[in-house]
């Protein structure tokens with residue numbers, strides 16, 4: 001570092017000290033009662049004590065401070081919610097106030113300045129985008145129409161596994177590739193062919209998980225916004241470079257689609273989501289901007305692939321880790337579907353036990369363990385404590401869903417607990433909310449639920465799965481925006497169905 005930079009850094013550090021001292025004196029003098037929490041050290045707050053496993057630390061703090069606590073990370077105030085009753089205050093009683101996002105720098109860059117659904121503030125543009133997405137892509141009717149697309153991709157995956165005989169399968173690769181194909185075919189249909197499809201698919205698969213990990217990575221620029229220009233960890237630079245690649249692909253896809261539309265192709269046929277959006281844009285000029293269109297496409301690709309693929313990997317790992325549960329799930333499939341038949345989506349409502357397996361998987365391994373952080377639009381009171389305007393509010397679903405106060409024998413994988421239980425994915429039970437709750441809850445839930453059930457049922461019905469010789473199942477988790485399996489699941493398939501034609 002040259003002398004000038006050193007001088008700037010020293011000056012900035014002094015200003016930070018002065019600013020922090022004044023700010024926190026002011027806070028402590030005010031009449032408000034803030035949530036309890038660890039005090040940390042001057043300037044840095046609790047940052048040095050967070051460590052690599054933030055989720056474990058957050059849960060330890062919950063055991064110490066209870067249902068709500070506040071900590072300072074650099075200049076940012078973070079409030080963590082750890083009880084169903086306070087979740088209800090936030091996502092139900094004060095949903096409107098808590099419907100803004102606390103958007104990290106990486107997410108801000110990757111979404112063209114929060115011009116998407118997931119990171120946008122609660123405003124009319126967000127409402128319009130979410131409405132179009134849910135109405136056009138995820139209505140029951142649209143999902144029925146797009147079943148053929150899902151079926152094609154799932155059958156391709158099953159066929160690929162079958163063709164490779166007893167070769168070991170890296171489950172996350174299989175699930176990610178299949179989810180990506182499903183999502184992209186819903187979005188832009190058969191537009192891309194051959195090489196383009198292959199290259200773009202590969203690029204998305206390489207970039208999306210890295211991008212999501214950057215959203216969850218602790219970033220100095222988020223804790224000290226005035227240092228954001230320095231981009232000390234290079235997160236901004238990395239995100240920009242990923243976005244550049246994605247942006248090129250999205251522009252190309254949009255241009256090709258526009259050309260196809262102008263040539264009058266597929267006017268009467270089944271419309272993919274991008275076609276619907278482009279037609280809407282043409283009809284109602286102000287409905288959605290070009291940037292929002294790309295933000296929305298990216299949201300669907302990023303929000304819909306990694307989450308679903310990771311959940312599938314956890315579900316299969318838990319089934320393999322609990323042979324009795326696997327046996328029951330396969331017995332149910334044999335009875336409902338039959339070994340002389342393949343799974344179809346119309347079987348899914350009858351697969352009650354498999355549905356309970358999925359729910360239990362998402363209870364023990366919530367894919368988005370702290371939900372997507374929210375931020376109140378005004379200072380407000382929760383559980384008798386003041387939460388300052390613009391604080392970052394995380395709902396610790398991982399803690400709540402495994403809390404002994406809320407669940408019996410919470411660390412045991414026991415799908416039976418969900419049979420006949422009131423817990424659904426809809427976020428109405430505040431001790432079980434893997435898809436969030438309230439107006440910011442997962443917009444892709446109807447698709448996610450169908451896809452998870454359909455693909456899991458197909459994998460477990462079509463094959464028995466075992467670990468490669470000499471390997472043990474490792475169930476450890478790595479914390480990030482998405483809770484990943486630390487050691488990828490590798491499994492060997494053994495065909496179960498009675499007729500080999502059912503794999504073709």
Ligand code: HEM
Nearest residue numbers: 118303304307367368372435436437440441442443444448
């Ligand atoms: C296992 C699968 C999935 C899980 C566990 C999951 C979980 C979540 C969670 C926890 C949130 C934040 C909720 C909150 O803050 O209260 C969220 C938001 C979102 N998800 Fe999902 N999701 C999944 C699949 C999908 C799919 C398939 C799509 C789209 C095709 C999708 C699109 C979105 C979008 C657009 C948002 C932002 C909603 C908003 O802020 O208004 N997700 N998801």
